[in-house]
Amino acid sequence: MGSKVSTYGDVYSYGTLLLEMLTGKRPTDSMFEDGIGLHNYVKMALPDRVLQVADPTLLREVDQGASSDQILQCLTSISEVGVFCSERFPRERMDISNVVAELNRTKANFLHGRHGLPA
Amino acid sequence: MLLKSLDLSFNDLEGEVPVHGVFQNASAVSVSGNKNLCGGILELNLSTCTSKSKPKSSTKLILGVTISFGFIGLILMTSFLFLCRLKETKNELTSNLSCEAPFRRVAYEDLRQASNGFSFDNLIGSGSSGSVYKGVLALNGVVVAVKVFNLRRKGAAKSFMTECATLLSMRHRNLVKVLSAFAGVDFQGNDFKAIVYELMINGSLEEWLHPIHTSDHEVPEPRTLNLIKRLNIAVDVASALDYLHNDCEMQIVHCDLKPSNVLLDGDLTAHVGDFGLLKFLSEPSSQSSLSQKSSVGLKGTIGYAAPGTIKIWKDIHSIIYNLIN
Numbered sequence: 001m002g003s004k005v006s007t008y009g010d011v012y013s014y015g016t017l018l019l020e021m022l023t024g025k026r027p028t029d030s031m032f033e034d035g036i037g038l039h040n041y042v043k044m045a046l047p048d049r050v051l052q053v054a055d056p057t058l059l060r061e062v063d064q065g066a067s068s069d070q071i072l073q074c075l076t077s078i079s080e081v082g083v084f085c086s087e088r089f090p091r092e093r094m095d096i097s098n099v100v101a102e103l104n105r106t107k108a109n110f111l112h113g114r115h116g117l118p119a
Numbered sequence: 120m121l122l123k124s125l126d127l128s129f130n131d132l133e134g135e136v137p138v139h140g141v142f143q144n145a146s147a148v149s150v151s152g153n154k155n156l157c158g159g160i161l162e163l164n165l166s167t168c169t170s171k172s173k174p175k176s177s178t179k180l181i182l183g184v185t186i187s188f189g190f191i192g193l194i195l196m197t198s199f200l201f202l203c204r205l206k207e208t209k210n211e212l213t214s215n216l217s218c219e220a221p222f223r224r225v226a227y228e229d230l231r232q233a234s235n236g237f238s239f240d241n242l243i244g245s246g247s248s249g250s251v252y253k254g255v256l257a258l259n260g261v262v263v264a265v266k267v268f269n270l271r272r273k274g275a276a277k278s279f280m281t282e283c284a285t286l287l288s289m290r291h292r293n294l295v296k297v298l299s300a301f302a303g304v305d306f307q308g309n310d311f312k313a314i315v316y317e318l319m320i321n322g323s324l325e326e327w328l329h330p331i332h333t334s335d336h337e338v339p340e341p342r343t344l345n346l347i348k349r350l351n352i353a354v355d356v357a358s359a360l361d362y363l364h365n366d367c368e369m370q371i372v373h374c375d376l377k378p379s380n381v382l383l384d385g386d387l388t389a390h391v392g393d394f395g396l397l398k399f400l401s402e403p404s405s406q407s408s409l410s411q412k413s414s415v416g417l418k419g420t421i422g423y424a425a426p427g428t429i430k431i432w433k434d435i436h437s438i439i440y441n442l443i444n
Contacts (some may be wrong), residue, residue: 006372016422017377021344063410
């Protein structure tokens with residue numbers, strides 16, 4: 001029996017890491033023991049319940065001049081990228097160069113929106 | 120069975136026609152329409168071959184081709200030797216070697232001094248492949264992290280060679296920066312291998328995402344990453360992977376990406392580290408894969424390794440279990 005070592009494997013690990021940064025929960029957290037998994041936990045929260053699964057620390061951004069809409073938009077993009085990267089089937093995962101482009105876009109939108117706000 | 124007739128006409132062939140075999144019989148051979156042929160039996164009416172016909176151009180051509188092939192051969196040989204060195208896992212090299220090229224050479228004594236004799240106080244982390252100590256190199260005052268490989272563990276020497284060779288060939292702002300490496304013996308004459316990195320003063324992403332709350336510290340430093348910091352780290356890590364997957368001469372798969380392998384410098388810029396498990400893929404195209412023996416499935420970390428590899432991991436366990444019983 002053989003296994004495949006591929007860049008897809010790294011993308012999966014990356015997706016998991018991204019979802020961990022989003023939720024503050026490890027993929028091995030006891031809450032995922034029933035088999036739901038970090039990937040499905042976030043996937044099920046898309047598109048509009050992302051705030052419920054996000055690490056509460058991240059929601060404090062409101063105090064720092066970002067509107068909850070912007071935070072939601074940003075968290076949703078991150079969730080989508082994380083979910084796409086950690087898909088079960090390798091071919092369904094994103095290419096890492098697209099990830100870089102997508103996250104840079106998300107970052108630019110977030111910063112632009114934040115700076116555009118009245119103080 | 121003998122060849123009875125041979126029709127080579129209008130093939131624009133060149134060179135000397137033989138005089139033996141079927142070529143002895145002019146009626147059995149047709150060579151018309153090949154104006155560059157010469158020699159052969161008289162009946163074929165071909166010009167006589169002059170062994171030094173077109174000497175200049177062909178000699179030049181041969182010389183050129185030989186030199187080109189020689190050069191290509193040299194490059195191939197160098198690459199081959201480089202790859203061989205990667206695979207040189209069992210050969211214990213006791214002399215001080217490897218990784219020295221663009222780096223400052225360090226001696227065992229330098230590393231021992233820098234880390235206060237590899238003291239517990241200087242220990243900043245330990246994993247399956249070895250322990251990491253922080254310290255200051257006396258020779259230039261640089262703050263470093265010294266990864267000492269646990270050579271008693273199977274595959275540790277291979278991890279060292281892999282990591283060494285990889286880091287030698289890579290430069291990216293989001294990869295850990297290697298300052299030096301050492302392979303030799305310690306004061307007791309035991310094998311000793313270490314890699315010296317630039318110290319990432321903010322530790323690993325793991326420590327930031329899951330801080331350990333200890334009551335010992337009077338005022339625990341608030342280690343929280345806000346959204347934009349996490350987004351920056353996410354971009355940094357993805358950029359490092361993009362470099363490994365798509366921009367390196369040989370495609371590289373990290374195989375063990377997880378928060379404890381993402382290190383943060385003073386500006387919280389992320390640097391991907393720990394290349395002990397990486398794999399080189401032969402195909403230059405993106406998203407390619409390489410069949411490996413199933414033992415590869417043992418690599419990586421549960422929770423972060425893709426589903427297929429974990430399945431293999433379980434399979435191997437059941438195979439071992441069956442073998443033992």
